Amino acid sequence: MSKTKMEFSVGLLLCLGLLAFVFMAFRVSGLAGSTSTGKQFSVLAYFDNVSGLVEGAKVTFAGVTVGRVQSISIEPKTSKAKVLLAINEQTNYISTDATAVVQTAGILGEKYIGLTQGAETEVLHAGSEIFDTQSSLILEDLIGKLVMAFVKKDDK
């Protein structure tokens, strides 16, 4: 095998490796879509229960992703979960009385926060708070209630 041919095949290997890396980055991990480069502003929301919600989860508005969950902590005074939402700056049309609901993608899917538009003309800005919130739906609780309802019916 001549020297140039060998060097060519090694170069081809390196190119193939680079191609595979680019494939991994963009086609498989969807790097271009996941990192939003635009500026974001933070909005506060208090929930009774955010079981299953994680930092980095989606925040959607009418089903379209408009931000991410920035942090989850506990507010000791009210014993509620304090969730900080990072919302893209160009999303400047959500009214201040919008509803935030912890929703589930599919029955067993991941948890995310869905925002529903309110009636107020004033819009959310950095530091504002969403008052109207609904907690996660806990499947076990629901099943428990259902079972209890049946049991009571039998007693009668």
Next chain:
Amino acid sequence: MINGVMQYFVNIGRTSIESVQAFGRMGVLCWQSLTQRNTNMKQELTLIIAQLYSIGVLSLLIIALSGLFIGMVLALQGYTVLSRFGATEALGQLVSLSLIRELGPVVAALLFAGRAGSALTAEVGFMKATEQLSALEMMAVHPLTYIIRPRLIAGIIAMPILALIFNMVAIYSAWYVCVALLHVDSGSFWANMQNAVDFRLDVVNGLIKSLCFGVVVTLIALYQGYESIPTTEGIGRATTHSVVLASISVLGLDFVLTAFMFGT
């Protein structure tokens, strides 16, 4: 009787001391071969390219073929289980995560140990047996810089590249089986995959894994060749040791790395 028992403990002690010594010699070999000064950069580069050819390019076929079949098998097996729950759309996620995190780096490293590691050991062992290493030293060329270092560097470069190619081929073959044979929706296959795979957590960690495996497999192969008993039998034994040790080290190290990277 007492002597026999004593001999038993003496043997245990000797074996443990010898294995620690061997470990130390391997570290010294790695350190010396990487820190030796070489003034002729162009010659160094030519040597590395020649080794990249024999280690990387010649391993490409077996890596790509194994990737092809492993991807297809993963897709088929995943389908039989997931179709029971009506969740066949999650196949992209299943295939890509198991490949990127575990199967890609590990299987590529095992194949690499079998294909390139054994060849390295045999090559260096024969160089020692035919006294080529001593001849180099006679000409004031250190065998560590001329023989060991290019091979070590080429192995460390080639391993992540081969693992990446393995992953790519496997994911595409899984995609082909899913979409063309099992009629899974192509769009949800890719979308689920992109949702589940994180670049930093999965792809970069997989790359770090295969980099570590590259160092371990190449170093073990070179050490076994360099320290082999220069006879026909000794080289054969060194080659076997090289593959067995490299495979076990890869699997053990994989557990440690996984615990570090993905264990919470």
